[in-house]
Amino acid sequence: MRNDIKTLYVDFDGTLVATIDVIVDLYNEDFQYYKKFHYVNWWTVDTWGFEECNCAPPGYIDLYFNQPRFFEKLHFMPWAERAINELSEYYTIKIVSHGYSPNLKQKEEWIKKRFPNVEFIGVNLKEYSDKSHIDMSDGLFIDDSSRNLVTSNAKETICFGRTYSWNKDWTGKRLQNWAEIRQYLLGIGKEVTLEK
Structure with missing residues (x-):
């Protein structure tokens, strides 16, 4: 001590x-059926604004932080x-x-x-x-x-x-x-x- x-x-x-883990889980869930979607693993994220989540329009990822489902998945x-x-x-x-x-x-x-x-x-x-x-x-x-x-x-x-x-x-x-x-x-x- x-x-x-x-x-x-x-x-x-x-x-x-583990915020990054939850954000990419939500992204993968929401955008999996989009044409240009590629699955994102948490360990590949290196940008503050989650630019790796390329199907999400500007500002979309920020909305996750205010949603109850973000906190339900949080660990x-x-x-x-x-x-x-x-x-x-x-x-x-x-x-x-x-x-x-x-x-x-x-x-x-x-x-x-x-x-x-x-x-x-x-x-x-x-x-x-x-x-x-x-x-x-x-x-x-x-x-x-x-x-x-x-x-x-x-x-x-x-x-x-x-x-x-x-x-x-x-x-x-x-x-x-x-x-x-x-x-x-x-x-x-x-x-x-x-x-x-």
Whole structure:
């Protein structure tokens, strides 16, 4: 456990939950019968605007984020739920996420069902392009977007997961998955067992 950190600030999309996976599932479901359709796998997506989903007209993919079926399909990144539950015994956890009002309201409900004691901080995209207005000076911030990390005042910042176009410029600490985060924050000697 880290004594210098009180709070863990955790991004939602692409960090806590497998957003890309769900978006391409919805796209593949909606466009499978279109003439120019090619099946999209989540691991082939490398653009912020899901340009790989080429049958979708401009703005269409953004609508998925506000739909209840997005949240019905949504699932945690591997080991994330277990890690958050364990880490919440030692740290205050706050989920900080970008979105528009319908998206943020549904995210808050989704979080409260799974983590009743975790605070959700919604950041409206109409007002803020990053998360720099959130005071994170008492903690560590985990996000998959380098733009959010470089503008944060957190004591420490960690880029989560794979290298994507939206974080390839990141030169700081990067942890690939929640097993690594759990090990990093709870101590090197902790055993990490992979969930089946």
